[in-house]
């Protein structure tokens with residue numbers, strides 16, 4: 001059975017993944033950043049530490065086949081924080097993967113790597129990067145790093161450009177960007193187990209009628225989303241849109257309008 005490690009296990013999505021992977025009987029090691037994790041089951045393999053430290057990465061990756069890397073800054077923050085958590089730590093993780101012969105990394109990328117595309121565009125995976133801030137830029141960089149480590153070192157990566165992964169859609173943008181938890185789990189399962197992936201980028205999105213993204217490439221992984229935000233549309237359409245007028249033009253929503261100063 002594959003040994004799987006999960007970083008960011010105390011985070012919003014990490015908590016969902018940790019519980020669901022344990023329930024599936026995954027041979028899992030869960031890692032948090034600063035605070036120790038309370039074991040959810042007897043004898044659970046848990047650890048914590050700063051991923052910028054090679055010794056911590058060694059503890060994380062020893063004996064691991066697949067890493068699900070969810071750790072890092074997950075919203076727009078000042079650049080120095082993003083550089084430490086999303087650039088420096090990611091290099092340490094990939095270097096650790098080289099040292100330990102980790103076969104595959106599932107990298108939590110984000111829709112914010114392309115967030116300045118118009119909501120009128122339907123994007124394939126060959127679309128241009130158009131980050132909507134330093135956070136989105138760090139995810140673009142992470143995808144580049146993943147590509148580098150496949151091309152040069154043979155470490156496989158699945159980069160999941162996660163949309164809005166929440167229990168259920170609550171606002172208008174989510175009708176396009178939602179990734180339901182069942183679909184998330186299917187996507188993670190396929191990302192762990194699909195053979196011979198090499199380097200792959202996939203939209204982390206459910207089968208939303210109004211999706212901004214054409215997920216044809218996900219077929220290579222065998223990902224077949226079953227959830228659709230449209231099932232919640234009646235509760236959402238007609239409600240005030242919480243995103244401001246600028247943000248409503250861009251796929252990144254409020255991330256795109258944050259600190260927006262363009263006038264032409």
Ligand code: 15L
Pocket residue numbers: 074075110111112162163164165177252
């Ligand atoms: C993300 O990348 C964020 O981590 C998350 O907090 C949400 O904002 C999500 O994107 C989204 O676009 O809804």
